[in-house]
């Protein structure tokens with residue numbers, strides 16, 4: 337029997353994780369380990385030197401779940417250390433409320449939970465849903481259906497070491513799926529200040545939407561975007577140039 341561990345960064349009470357867990361139940365046994373509160377944009381945080389509250393609970397119709405007072409990556413690390421049955425056949429993270437593309441992936445708890453899984457040797461898929469129109473209804477069903485398709489392929493084919501799949505599904509009628517590379521984001525953050533208190537505000541990020549073949553381009557044009565992500569962050573193309581600097585000590 338296939339066993340799937342589901343996590344997210346929006347928190348254990350978010351609608352996206354319930355839609356994902358229910359979709360994964362059509363494939364195998366499902367357990368959940370997820371943050372107790374919204375941990376969006378927490379990055380690949382490992383909680384060291386602080387207590388982490390954990391609580392056994394359920395979501396939906398009795399899906400066993402661990403609520404974790406820590407980061408998304410903590411959820412996977414703690415699961416691997418014995419707080420969930422281990423190992424799962426796959427870790428699936430999401431469905432995130434909002435897209436995670438390009439440089440977003442270093443901020444995204446949805447993606448970094450998947451990265452933690454591949455560090456632990458488990459294949460992983462991150463799933464995010466683009467809600468492009470603020471007034472429209474959030475419907476995770478199409479993203480959940482597409483996640484099912486991708487997960488079935490991963491279970492059949494496995495993934496190379498330290499490699500995850502990052503799936504982004506646009507709102508509305510999805511035209512198909514495109515294999516993509518990371519595009520280039522443009523962040524529009526602004527500073528709001530009241531005395532000694534500051535806040536990062538501003539419009540949602542945009543990016544180079546015209547460069548064909550990128551994640552940004554695919555979602556902008558109505559396709560689901562599937563990007564393989566590797567944890568080797570070495571700038572391989574720069575190594576030769578760096579060698580030419582002839583640094584000696």
Ligand SMILES: [Mn+2]
Pocket residue numbers: 345346375376377432433446
């Ligand atoms: Mn989130």
